[in-house]
Amino acid sequence: MKSPTELTEAFRATGLKVTPQRQLLFRLMHGNTMHPTAEVLYSEASAQMPGISLRTVYQTLTDLASMGELRLIDVGAGAVRFDPNVDEHHHVICQGCGDVRDVYVAGSQALHIEGLDGFSVDSTSILFHGSCASCA
Amino acid sequence: MKSPTELTEAFRATGLKVTPQRQLLFRLMHGNTMHPTAEVLYSEASAQMPGISLRTVYQTLTDLASMGELRLIDVGAGAVRFDPNVDEHHHVICQGCGDVRDVYVAGSQALHIEGLDGFSVDSTSILFHGSCASCA
DNA sequence: TGCTAATTAGCAATTCATGCAAATTAGCAA
């Protein structure tokens, strides 16, 4: 995702307001590799801005996602996670502790797929399930 | 998944009872390529067995899943889908109508993954997003 | 400084799924 400064400009340019809540979330997400859920971000945001609402956190995150600045990750259990890395990449999740990491898969856009039955493919999401170094 | 007859034997052999509700779900799922949700199966089951409870449908499906007879598919939106195909395979989902198909990906277990950072991988789930022939 | 559309907060509502306890029943044994 863009930097907080760039996002500020991009928002204003589109007629969107740059509120303190949004700025805080820009900062919390920028460069964040934790793949946090909305609840996690809400508690982090609350520490810096008591009274911010969970609703606003959800709102801002989904807004950023629909602008293409965040990627939503569904790991199959629990809440959706948000990822500021919007490059072509995929994820591993530790089945022990739930930790998620970004991974890069060579040739993930050129997989040989059988059984497409007329479907055309726009994008590919790969989720690897395994164990992290601590949980192994 | 095994055939209804084989499942009947397998259940009895484990001390589990073969109730009419379970038999119905065995039949509804066997060879089913629709990737139905629990709600869909509940309405199909209700047509043949009025009064069957949604709770029982969920219970039986998750029991079958934990026996390895069904695969759970999370497509990132809406309810979990159930798949009697337990071979190594993956899925395409049509972003228009939500239709899901099984697909086979050559070499999906030998992908070159970068950034694993000490994680070991046990299994891989690939979800392709696209459009089906009708929605294209 | 004021205006106005955008945003926030906060609570209700929804969706999907599981927990629980009472009533029922499959499968076995006599």
Place this chain on the structure above:
DNA sequence: TTGCTAATTTGCATGAATTGCTAATTAGCA
């Protein structure tokens, strides 16, 4: 065939995650 008992089913309550709605607030511009 009958009765027993543990397994199962129901049905309702509960829970987690997320969205809908609306009044109150506020950013950004004139």
